[in-house]
Amino acid sequence: MSAGVHPKSPALSPQFDPDLRAVTPKTALQRFFSETGTWILILDIALFVAFGFLSQDFVFWSKLNVESLMINGTEALLLALGLAMLLGAGAFDLSVGSNLVLSSVLGALTIKSIAGPADAQGNYAHLGLAIALGVLVCLVTGVIYGIVNGVLVAYFEINSLIATLGTMGVGTGLALVVTGGGDVTVLPTQLQSGFGLASLFFVPYPAILALVAAFVLWAVLRYTRYGVRTLAIGSERTSAERAGIDVKLHLTSLAALAGGLAGLAGFVDIARYGSTAQAGHVQDPLVAITAVVIGGTLIEGGKVSIVGVIWGTALAVILQTGLIIIGAQSFYQLIAVGVVLIIAVGLDSYRVRRTRDR
Amino acid sequence: MAGSFVPSEMNHDGPHHSPSPEVAIAGHHIAKRFGHVQALSDANVTVRSGQVVALFGDNGAGKSTFLKTLIGMIRPDAGEFIVADRPVSFSTIRDAQNAGVECVHQDLALAPDLSVVDNMFLGNERMQRGFLGKLGVLNRHEMTERTDQALRELSIKLPSLRVQVSALSGGQKQALAVARAAMWGHTAILMDEPTAALGARQSEIVCDLMRAIAERGLGVLVVSHDLPRVLKVADRVTILWRGTTALEAASSDLTIPDIVATMVGSGKDSAA
Numbered sequence: 361m362s363a364g365v366h367p368k369s370p371a372l373s374p375q376f377d378p379d380l381r382a383v384t385p386k387t388a389l390q391r392f393f394s395e396t397g398t399w400i401l402i403l404d405i406a407l408f409v410a411f412g413f414l415s416q417d418f419v420f421w422s423k424l425n426v427e428s429l430m431i432n433g434t435e436a437l438l439l440a441l442g443l444a445m446l447l448g449a450g451a452f453d454l455s456v457g458s459n460l461v462l463s464s465v466l467g468a469l470t471i472k473s474i475a476g477p478a479d480a481q482g483n484y485a486h487l488g489l490a491i492a493l494g495v496l497v498c499l500v501t502g503v504i505y506g507i508v509n510g511v512l513v514a515y516f517e518i519n520s521l522i523a524t525l526g527t528m529g530v531g532t533g534l535a536l537v538v539t540g541g542g543d544v545t546v547l548p549t550q551l552q553s554g555f556g557l558a559s560l561f562f563v564p565y566p567a568i569l570a571l572v573a574a575f576v577l578w579a580v581l582r583y584t585r586y587g588v589r590t591l592a593i594g595s596e597r598t599s600a601e602r603a604g605i606d607v608k609l610h611l612t613s614l615a616a617l618a619g620g621l622a623g624l625a626g627f628v629d630i631a632r633y634g635s636t637a638q639a640g641h642v643q644d645p646l647v648a649i650t651a652v653v654i655g656g657t658l659i660e661g662g663k664v665s666i667v668g669v670i671w672g673t674a675l676a677v678i679l680q681t682g683l684i685i686i687g688a689q690s691f692y693q694l695i696a697v698g699v700v701l702i703i704a705v706g707l708d709s710y711r712v713r714r715t716r717d718r
Numbered sequence: 719m720a721g722s723f724v725p726s727e728m729n730h731d732g733p734h735h736s737p738s739p740e741v742a743i744a745g746h747h748i749a750k751r752f753g754h755v756q757a758l759s760d761a762n763v764t765v766r767s768g769q770v771v772a773l774f775g776d777n778g779a780g781k782s783t784f785l786k787t788l789i790g791m792i793r794p795d796a797g798e799f800i801v802a803d804r805p806v807s808f809s810t811i812r813d814a815q816n817a818g819v820e821c822v823h824q825d826l827a828l829a830p831d832l833s834v835v836d837n838m839f840l841g842n843e844r845m846q847r848g849f850l851g852k853l854g855v856l857n858r859h860e861m862t863e864r865t866d867q868a869l870r871e872l873s874i875k876l877p878s879l880r881v882q883v884s885a886l887s888g889g890q891k892q893a894l895a896v897a898r899a900a901m902w903g904h905t906a907i908l909m910d911e912p913t914a915a916l917g918a919r920q921s922e923i924v925c926d927l928m929r930a931i932a933e934r935g936l937g938v939l940v941v942s943h944d945l946p947r948v949l950k951v952a953d954r955v956t957i958l959w960r961g962t963t964a965l966e967a968a969s970s971d972l973t974i975p976d977i978v979a980t981m982v983g984s985g986k987d988s989a990a
Binding site: 580583584585586588589591592594595596598599600602603604605661662663 | 810811812815823825826827828829830831832836840841842843845853854855856858
């Protein structure tokens with residue numbers, strides 16, 4: 361453009377404001393207390409204190425019980441993390457528990473067949489290789505399971521609730537077919553002593569693994585392109601598409617990530633029990649969804665709170681274990697977790713309504 | 719610069735680009751049929767660099783279809799496109815973006831849960847140098863500075879660049895979408911009904927933005943129903959009638975009654 365002012369040039373004042381309405385960002389403290397996760401943390405602490413006083417000889421506060429709480433939370437946290445990432449992009453996954461089971465079954469069979477029979481001292485000929493391949497099989501199974509989910513949802517455009525409800529049935533069934541209906545038992549005890557039941561100070565190894573995974577995902581969401589794009593897809597999918605993002609591929613990669621975490625949880629499961637526990641994971645999706653949603657992650661997508669997922673998982677686990685320790689019958693945990701989920705989703709949709717009406 | 723287009727991010731050093739091409743963007747003899755509907759039959763629009771061109775037309779005249787063919791969202795059955803004086807053929811929005819053509823869609827294509835900065839760079843994120851960049855870590859410092867600069871160049875003032883877009887007003891969102899297009903586009907900016915959702919004062923501001931972008935040497939094409947306001951900022955006017963260009967003239971030669979008459983078809987004989 362040559363110099364000279366166009367006859368229609370506006371008189372732009374340097375400070376003009378498209379709208380006088382001021383939007384002031386919140387301070388750090390305001391943000392802290394406006395986070396749902398903060399309130400869940402407070403509730404966690406309150407419940408932890410209360411169950412301690414209610415339990416006989418304060419056994420709820422014992423080192424053993426704290427360790428047990430953490431190991432109970434580990435698998436739920438791994439599943440919840442994957443689910444949180446998917447929800448961030450607006451997709452759901454009901455099949456995480458069945459993915460865990462299928463991965464654990466295939467991993468356990470791999471370990472058993474490669475390790476061979478134990479000698480008199482309980483040693484195996486190829487233990488290291490067996491465990492390495494077992495971990496690999498768990499992860500690969502989980503990732504493939506996730507990719508199947510992702511392709512169904514992203515490319516075949518099947519609603520993610522329905523698609524993963526379907527694969528949940530298929531996965532659970534496949535695990536039973538492979539094992540002939542029973543569990544894979546008597547795995548090398550070194551799995552438990554070396555990883556599943558081992559702790560650093562009083563933090564179990566598997567819990568450390570899950571917390572590292574949580575930290576990595578927190579950083580991914582906050583600082584990376586992958587995280588921004590995940591939230592953009594959940595926030596407004598067409599906007600993400602128009603920005604040139606390959607939304608289908610991204611959704612599939614998220615499903616693969618959630619699947620990989622479920623596979624990892626599958627390995628934790630066999631390392632902890634020394635066998636598979638196919639019947640023990642029916643409640644997993646309920647617990648994982650509860651943990652994610654009460655932590656402040658929006659089901660509508662666009663907002664994920666990884667810290668909230670941790671406190672949410674803790675709440676579910678404290679409730680479950682606490683009720684058992686104070687002597688309530690185990691059925692009550694189901695009711696408690698279900699009620700907490702409904703309250704959480706109710707608050708969530710109330711929050712969304714309030715934001716929209718503003 | 720002949721032969722291939724420099725990616726827009728490398729070409730953005732402020733308002734003074736390399737010498738502007740004569741024609742920023744043009745479509746000649748564009749035709750498109752959807753089933754039984756001939757949406758476009760002979761649409762001709764030329765936007766020269768530094769000009770604001772208003773594209774008027776009644777509902778169903780083919781304005782939006784024409785805009786979509788320009789950015790590669792729809793492939794026309796016939797016709798040719800010129801961008802920066804060169805014939806082009808886009809098959810995706812990305813192709814158009816690579817040629818420096820950006821579109822401000824009517825729905826703005828913003829992600830409400832992301833910050834202003836992240837929206838400005840959505841799909842074009844800046845990475846850290848070295849290892850962190852390979853891990854996909856964003857360079858938010860650079861992104862924030864460039865967002866600040868881009869908004870400043872258009873005299874747009876937002877309360878904060880870190881605030882979520884959902885917290886902005888309608889006018890602020892529109893200004894943001896325009897600023898984003900202006901930051902990435904270096905040849906032409908297309909706008910689909912940019913004032914449709916806005917109040918009077920905010921509409922004036924968006925019209926001023928069109929002018930400011932044209933002053934930088936870009937071509938601006940505006941599809942609008944807001945005749946009086948857009949006519950005030952436009953240099954030239956093109957009117958589509960049933961998929962055909964019915965009139966092309968300098969805005970100073972036209973009155974609103976002329977335009978309305980052509981839009982509804984009664985001025986057709988004098989215009990062909």
